[in-house]
Amino acid sequence: MMTDPRLLLLHPGDSVYVLRDRIAAGEVIAVEGAQVTVPDALGLGHKIARQAIAAGAQIVKYGAPIGRASAPIAAGAHVHLHNLRSDYTPTHGRGGEVA
């Protein structure tokens, strides 16, 4: 299944890809064979869902949980503070958003 070469899978059990390069707003990229439009520009190191993730499900990176989905996440969607929350301490971003 085709996946954009800018997406890096760190571990076979992961539910997210990591960007190895930036992706511009509006680009259509391949994620495991599906064509996904990226609405906002994403930088190096950001994450994209490998498959659809249900709200409350663990999100796995490096083969280990990095928190839970705080909302349903579509395959290919950006995974970050708006839809991923820590199982430890809340994360505070610059805009005051809490994950």
Added chain:
Amino acid sequence: MSAMRGWLRADGRKGIRNHVAVAYLVECAHHVARRIAGEDAHLIGFPGCFPNPYAQRMMARLCTHPNVGAVVLVSLGCESFDRDMLERAIRDSGRPVLVVTIQSDGGTRESIAKGRDWVAAQMAALAKAPTVPVALSDLIVGTVCGGSDGTSGITGNPAAGIAFDKLVAAGAACIFEETGELIGCEGIMADRAATPALADALRAAVDKAARYYATLGYGSFAAGNADGGLSTIEEKSLGAYMKSGQSKIAGLIKPGDIPPRGGLYLMDVVPDGEVRFGFPNISDNAEIVEMMASGAHCTLFVTGRGSVVGSALAPVIKIAANPHMYRRLAEDMDINAGAVLEGGATLEEVGQAIFDKVRAVAAGDETASEAMGHREFILTYKSFEPIGPACLPV
């Protein structure tokens, strides 16, 4: 690749370098020690005048590090450091040692002259010292990360982890550290412990770090981390945790504890008891010094932003995680793990390159920081309780 050879010490350990160390025992002796060391010897020391058992133990470990062949101790004369105890420890290790005491040796000029003459004689003797073959199972390798960015956890740290797996498989002892950056990893880390009791000790070490940093008011997750794509504290910790590779965890040590055999060890660098002396390690070199005190022959240093440091006594292998930084600072870097992001190499290939670099450095190749004369060193106050019996299961 040339064969690894080194210097056999009386305690059975082997050095991959044969340095003269010049150690000041209080800041007041720093200048004289620096002049004695000059370009040839390696300068280390402890600046404090008040006594500290941790510093005393660290200095004894460093002065008897396998990469050290001879030692000059430079004392002002009235500091609290137990100079005689340190001198005995060095003498008992079979190393030549000279004590220069500025107050009784005639002041700055005469102390420098006395020290320099002795160093010159020792350098000549060490240059002729016989060498023996070194195996990977003779080596202790540490890893730290500093000047991290969003790339550290996806290129440099996992590649260092792959190198660690290869080193452990070959019989080396490998040490990773910074329990404060493992919050969120304690569960999966404990699953890798050799025994259930060690698993409990690993979890307790991370709990202690979380409490210690909370007291210091440390914000362990900065807004800049989120800009770089990191979403949670456990995600950030996992990036650092990647340095440890996949091996079973053989033990939990504290600074100055020497791994008794090959395998993977976690170093607990957070002091015990109430918060007394401030931040556990005030800069990256404090971590490297603790690795050396636990016998590390060399240290892998993963950096994203681009640290340029090396170390006195033991080579530092610099792994660039960020390909853009690598292009700016290539001369300061030994390995370009950033190539993983640009399709120039796989993590496995970079891990193999790090493993090969360790062997080359143990065979005498200079690291980038050695070639440029980096010999940073810092040692400050801390306090520790000894490790418990569960920490080093047989």
